[in-house]
Amino acid sequence: MVDLARRGFFRGRPRPWAEIRPPWALPESAFVDSCTRCNDCVSACPSGIIQAGDGGYPTLDFSRGECTFCGDCLTACKPAALARATPEAPAWTYRAQLDAARCLPSQGIECRVCGEHCDARAIRFIPRLGGSPLPTLDPDTCTGCGACIAPCPAQALKIGA
Template identity: 55%
Template sequence: MSVDPSRRSLLFGRKPAAQSPVVFRPPWAIAQFIEHCTRCNACVEACPTQIIVRGDGGFPELDFTRGECSFCGECRTACQSPALSAAQTWQQTIRISERCLAGQGVECRVCGESCDARAIRFILQPGRVAQPQLDSEACTGCGACIAPCPSQAIAMIQTGKTA
């Protein structure tokens, strides 16, 4: 029997989301992660950046508002189940939405300053503030730019690329 997660939101006084948010599992999560994960919290406890948290149903998920993934592999090493595999690749990148302050004429480059991979650069525009431009090939999907964004204009998305 399947449970509609939007009904759970009603109990907590939240409006149901128009669309379920994408849940990001720890790096190296296999396609059958839910079937293999034992919910032991070993990966949550092992994460040095503390971005792996217990999500719905007790399954680990990434919370990029807490920080970034360093891809250190501690979660994979701590996992005793086959839910995380070294053969699995990280296939995420970011998207910068129209809520970006630069698009509204406000000078803000905090995302670019947070990006060690230098995947976010700011392009000068005549008569406007510099606009962010994402180099999706350089983006590692670490999420370092998400938490510091003052307008919450950056979100993690699934891609087809391997990182």
């Protein structure tokens, strides 16, 4: 079967899927060129959130857990498709995104589950007259760890750029 991703078909074009690579991944086209799909990062992740996605390239599944930024995937990646230019280089620019329409408090149902799982305290609940407090996300504080994703009973959160 022709491997369109490996042959660079999607380079510079909108992808038909939104995949999130492991932390410290090279920019997408360089990542696809460097990654051998060895799956070493998949087996290295103690959180079990790295899965073989489309084309066999690793992608993150936050329904399985969160990224602790332990760096085990980075260490395991011998082709350096995951690479940190400097020790301070950020893992990524991903952040949590809220679909307010799905969020339970917007439907009058009390819920603070996401805030209880956010160690970074990036989720705050704003009191409002006559309704349950609504969550707000601080993108400057959010690390994109994904700890809030799986616990949300309404699937109102996702990780995105």
